[in-house]
Amino acid sequence: MMDLHQGALMLLGPTMNAKVAFELSERIPHLGLRMKEHCRRAMEYAIRMKKLGLKVIYPGLVDHPQHELLKSMANKEYGYGGLLCVDMETEERANRLMHHLQNYTQFGFMAVSLGYYETLMSCSGSSTSSEMNAEEKELAGISPGLVRMSIGYIGTLEQKWSQLEKALSRMQDGTLLNKN
Structure with a gap:
């Protein structure tokens, strides 16, 4: 049974x-x-x-360049996913934003893995793509200040939005917001 090459363990896993099985069930x-709320909030934010x-x-x-493609494939009940990116242009501004969001307003947590019920x-x-060189990052559209967020579904949308706004106003220095 325990022979990893020929036994039942190899065949059945x-x-x-x-x-853990009970908790998952x-x-x-x-x-x-949960996924519908996760996606709804990401769109609203x-x-x-x-x-x-x-x-x-x-x-x-x-x-978004692939909006129509995803629209043609996506399940309309679930929207476009619960992950979004904010390009803060520099790593320093990205880290400041995340610092404020985590430490001053409790909007979310800095993490490498992005699967959780909290944001x-x-x-x-500087984290998950840090092994890529500058040219590879540019080709992938990863700027030094790209912040990926997996939007959580704890608290009301308005409570969490208020926390985000407080963090943004706290770091308002004239360079945070890009004029589009």
């Missing part, structure tokens, strides 16, 4: 921890509801951030 029935003058990258926005964010150029 290991057995999941019973507690408890969460699966409402996964669809993308629209509002864009109105503030931030450079937002989100496939739900009509000015998580990372500066891709």
